[in-house]
Amino acid sequence: MNFNRRHLLQTTGASALLAAIGQRAFAQASIETATIVTGFAAGGTSDNICRRLAQKLGGDYARTAVVENRTGAGGQIAVTYVKGKPADGTTILQTPTSILTIYPHIYKKLPYDPMVDLTPVSIGCIFDFGFAVGPSVPASVKTVPEFLAWAKANPAGANFGSPAAGSTPHFIGALLGKQGGVELKHAGYRGTQPAMLDLLGGNISAVSGPIGDITQHLPSGKVRILGVSGAKRNRFAPDVPTFGEQGIKDMAHSEWFAFFLPAKASPELVARLNASMKTALAQKDVIDGLGTFGLEAMSSTPAELTELLKKDTAKWGPIVKEVGFTAEG
Template sequence: MSISRRQVIQSAGASALLASVGQQAMAQAQIENLKIVTGFAAGGTSDTTCRRVATKLGGSYAKTATVENKTGAGGQIAIQYVKGQPADGATMLQTPTSMLTIYPHIYKKLPYDPINDITPVSLACVFDFGFAVGPMVPANVKNIADFIVWAKANPSQANFGSPAAGSTPHFVGALLGRHAGVDLKHVGYRGTQPAMLDLLGGQIAAVCGPIGDITQHLPTGKVRILATSGAKRNRFAPDVPTFTEQGLKDMEHSEWFAFFLPGKAAPDVVARLNSAVKAALASKDVIDGMGTFGLETMSSSPAELATILKKDTVKWGPIVKAIGFTADA
């Protein structure tokens, strides 16, 4: 958009006054404390995303920025909490998109409206899922075909954990069982890290979750990743073949984390936070830090995020119907 010459402040005195007013307005607009809310436990990828971004927003967008982990109900509690907060830019939600795109297909009634109760701000990152096994599964199980054979021979132990019932990794695991003709029993957790602890302890056979939540446990020697869910091999686990490479079609699924404000946030509030989040995600230390957790930073405009959510909501409808899962008793 061009600006006409008549719009330019020609007086040096007027320019100085305008700068002074702008600085005062910015000071008045700065939030005292930004609260970033996640529905998942500390130590996981969702929590890490919040904390990396908080280090950049504290002192710039807000005087301080803190993270609150409101776990439970597969991420619903955090969304329900944020929807009830003032839409003044002081409380921001960070959530995987499955709580907004899949849950409407599996719950007859949600405690929030994915369209009206929250306001899109920006994407945060994109990531693939990994399907990993632990000590319960014999060491000779090295790929998906081996796992299917083992699962059929050990039906009472054929299970997998995910960060939440109804989440994308839950459906990735369910699709694996459906393709293989195996009844893989699902165990939902409050985040991937609690599931990984049970995997390491031999309480469950496998975990499907964000790749970064799994790779951080590889040094223990107790975890083996059998497949990743992307269209191509994941750069954080380049030696692991994808589901597609192993002959399983329709198993290409990645997910996004994204930031939201409470519903009906004013456009200027959304724009200011979007700008601050984009700057935070573009900083090298945030990119590198999130990369250690298998996360590829990716920002967007609020409109682009709204479009992605709409597209993914449509995509998951027939998948959920085919699997036949419902979260309602």
């Protein structure tokens, strides 16, 4: 199946039926409190979608819904925590898919098996990545190739930060360096916002991260986005050229935030949560709210999310091998 924005925005017959019966069949919520767990810090894109969904799920899927930020280990702590919770619908994982599709290639041993320990529910949104520079990089540097040339001539500034070691933006930065013939030293953070603070403070030269985490800092005048990772220009940063437009080949990468329950969640419970999420993600205030963070709201069936995980896991294997990055498991 070809996963793209248009396809995932369309509702299949089965999911349309679930959405139609969702409010009626599941009106009596038996869950007192549902907790949406994210592995990244408050204030970032991951936290934002969790909080907006929590507002909508409360009173529908559960009587109340709250968000819990369990940061650390590049998102592994959150996944491991949810893996160990009962599959009763009270604990929901929200995670970027890279933690499930890239990490198996870079860690010899993970504390979870993405295809065994979690039950896919729905995609929540899709987003592109931006590559931005801060005040430590001369204003004359306006493109990614110019930054790579500057970094080669200034080894002390040949570095970048990302939300986590082994994440998609980490690999984007590493691949950019390889294409430019310069080794960019990487610094992994607990989310993009801490990296952006170091960028603004001049402690690192660049940040590779979700576009929305970067655009919110543009009003400061200290941050410049040099390129975006999508196959086409991002509607949230329409004046910024893609990597491909700048002559950088094979660098079209987008990512999804998705929602999961612990393994062995019942089909009825999965259908119930999927229907509630589908309804929430179609509401204008959610779409507009996510848009302020550079996120394009969308939903999927559990089967579509499962297929996406398999497809992306296969895609990232050769890329990880090319970059040569491994991590201690």
